[in-house]
Amino acid sequence: MIPRAAQSRPGVRIARHLAAGAVLHALLGLPGAPASGLQHEGHVMATDSMGVVWRMPPQPIPMPMMLPGLMGAIPGVTPFLPDPGRDPAMLPEAVFREVVKMADRDTLRLEAGFVRRTIGMRTFTMYGFNGQYPGPLIRVPQGAEIVVLFTNHIDLPTAVHWHGVRLENRFDGVPGVTQDPVEPGESFMYRVHFRDAGLYWYHPHHREDIQQDLGLYGNMLVDAPAPDYYGPANGEDFLMLDDLLVDEAGLFPWGREAAIQTLMGRFGNQLLVNGESRWETTVRRGEVRRLYLTNVANTRTFNLVLEGADLKLVGADVSKFERETFVSNVVLAPAQRYIVDARFGEPGTYALLNPIQAIDHFNGRFYPHTDTLGLVTVLDEPVTEDHGAAFSTLREHADVIEDIDRYRAEFGRPVDHELELTARVGDLPSDIVAVMALDTLYFPPVEWTDAMPMMNYLSTSENLTWVMRDTRTGKENRDIDWRFTAGEVLKIRIHNQRRSFHPMQHPIHIHGQRFLVLSRDGVASDNLAWKDTTVIPVGSTFDILLEASNSGRWMAHCHIAEHLEAGMSMVFTVAPG
């Protein structure tokens, strides 16, 4: 393979004759170079007109060696920061989100704009919906339809997608598929109809690798009419899980013309809950808190553990589970939601943790790593209304079971469509490509953290393509255009290729419809819930049952923002039944 990149893209400067061993070490993580790339003399530092410069990406673990060939290498696109000419001190400080209770036919004005955010001790120029972080929490009764008058006051075109909501196609907010992007200064009116109870979220669907990362996301909670739809709880918390990549100089730049970090997606080094570096709450002994969890990170999959609490898994993306179950941890990939009841039996201070297995490619080993996301103080005072008995009873949700019963006859149907998930390398330097190919011998089913920040930094949506391939037609990504009719039910098999260039898990999201995960690697699911996003680990095969119920032209894609930017999306059309 000819490394066109090294010649044609002035930004990418990498020695092309490195010994394979050296390259392997390089992949494995590069040298902790000084944060300011300006110190690398002899390398062209791409700057945008506002003077934003690339610098070496922060390293998750200290890397033992320096690789001269990759030193100072930069992505082949210009760096982007939001409004770099503006002093954040001149911006309004974002305020914590408001709960906006809305009824059928109510109107919400929603504005994407610049805000000043203070995270920890640091101040950044970021984006916010209505000056809030996260965006307003929209709470509506099931069946309501609201009008959202959206205005774009940021410096990029955008559009708002109502993730998981089975609304009318033209309001789905996907530029290029359902609408034109909303240019800076312009507006768009959305009508959002909430037909399913549960937890949803909204976010931009245009360069979301930048916009969502900078704070444009918010939750929606749709309340079912039945007061006992969920079991009893003493309170609720909405936790939006995220991460942000920062270094000494501030926010780490994004790619302007195209996304960077398309290999693994952009992992942040600062974990956030609701935009803050720590979630804190106080409960009484015996209290049951309902936790509404949403992963809004670009690529990070969380593994949540809540010390000192019993956890009961109640609901997923678009419905409750058939049966409640007690769990020890909750794994959420980007865009996924879970509804979990937590009961705190003993007084004390407990942490919300993200324990993961990180990978050290350099030494060929996994190592445990734990981040603390929050702290819960349990007072030694009993809760006034004790729901302990109800909590310890696992409910069966007859409404969900009956709804799914209508589809059980289709569980055994033959596979209607098959997708394979893989990657294709374009202009990445050939030595690196060769060594990455050797490196598939040992791989994690889920990448929990960025183990190769330098390689990731140099990959863009121009030199790496992530692929969804229809194995029967050979069509890929946006060339796939499946045709369904409303009322049809389809079995789709999705296989995540292990032998691809740096395989990775993919959270696959289907717009406008709902689906069931029937089986994973041939093992049938024994407790179903309706979903809009499911994460396929490396090497795995999932069979899903898609209910094509909502007409229109819809997108399906990987919800790792950088994989979406790097091609991993397709469209399908549902004709009215």
Ligand code: C2O
């Ligand atoms: Cu959450 Cu296509 O989006």
Ligand code: CU
């Ligand atoms: Cu992906």
